[in-house]
Amino acid sequence: MGQPLVSILIPTFNSEKFISESIRSVQNQTYTNWEIILVDDCSTDSTLCLVEELAIKDNRIQYSRLEKNSGTGVARNSALALAKGQYIAFLDADDLxxxxxxxxxxxxxxxxxxxxxxxxxxxxxxxxxxxNKRVEAPVHLSYRELFFCNYVGNLTAIYDVNFFGKIPISSIRKRQDWMLWLTVLKKIKIAHVVPESLAYYRVRNDSISTSKLDLIKYNFAVYRRFHGFSFLIAVACMKLFLFTQLFIKPRYIKNIKPSI
Known part of the structure; x- marks a missing residue:
């Protein structure tokens, strides 16, 4: 039996500093039956030129460009529509x-x-x-645990299309990945993690500057718009969310020795 095809969805926007290295990290996989579906969100730099150079040499790489800047959710959905694999995996343009x-x-x-x-x-x-930091998660992650904290790193997730179908991704610009995993967990109840580090998440200088108030706003919107809760119930959920962020999630962030 051959290897099932894995479709890897990569949205890009002005990613010229990182995209070549990210794609090479896929090309270096010991598992070889994959396709990259890359959708560019109207970059104004040389992102697509770099992708084109790699695609000429590797026909597993496909790419297209949105007509207008629409956010990563729209870019991922466009990539999802083109995916042919039994499995869907996710990688952002700056991760490895x-x-x-x-x-x-x-x-x-x-x-x-x-x-x-x-x-x-x-x-x-x-x-x-x-x-020197590793982000871990509960090895048997329940829907309830995910409800109050997004433990799933987008760059590590993979799902079976034969089981779920192609799961639409929200066009909301923030927290679409959390909503996607909530959809998954609502169906399977428990997610089992491969209990080791398999990827590198790049902490960008500009992402550090995102204000805590904005983060609260984005997460509150998940309770209000995705779950459809009333304002008061959403506030109650946010209190438990903040408690989890402050006192429970830090237990899953480990200090490690350098590995690169």
Missing amino acids: WKPEKLKKQMDFLINKNLPFTFSFYDCIDEAGNPL
Whole structure:
């Protein structure tokens, strides 16, 4: 039996500093039956030129461009529509995969007959230097746990289209990934994680500057718009969300020795 095809969705926007390295981290996978579906959100830099150079040499890379800047949710949905794989995986244009990432996850999914999994990941700075921090998660993640905290790193998640179908991604510009995992967990109840770090998440200088007030606003919108809760119920949920962020999630952030 051959390897099932994995479709890797990559949205890009002015990603010229990182996109080549991100794509190469996919090309370096020991699991080889994959396709990259890259959709550019109207970059004004040389992102697409760099992608084109790589695509000429590797026919597993497909790319297209949105007609107008619309956000990562729209870009991911456009990529999803073009995906041919049985499995859907996600990678942002500045993040990296370790070489065994897909192989270990696909073995885990197939051997345990699971439709979804994710993994731990390490953090690097904008220049690619290790921050000596690993983000872990509950190894048997419940819907309730996910409801109050997004433990799933977007760059590590993978799901089976034969089980879920293609799951539409919200066009809301922030927290679409959390809503996607909530949709997944609502169906399967428990998600089982590959309990090791399989990717590198790049902490961007500009992302650090996002205000805490904005973060609260984006998460509050998930309770109001995605779940459809009343204002008062959404406020109550946010209190538990903030409690989880402050006192529970830090237990899953580990200090590690440099690995790059």
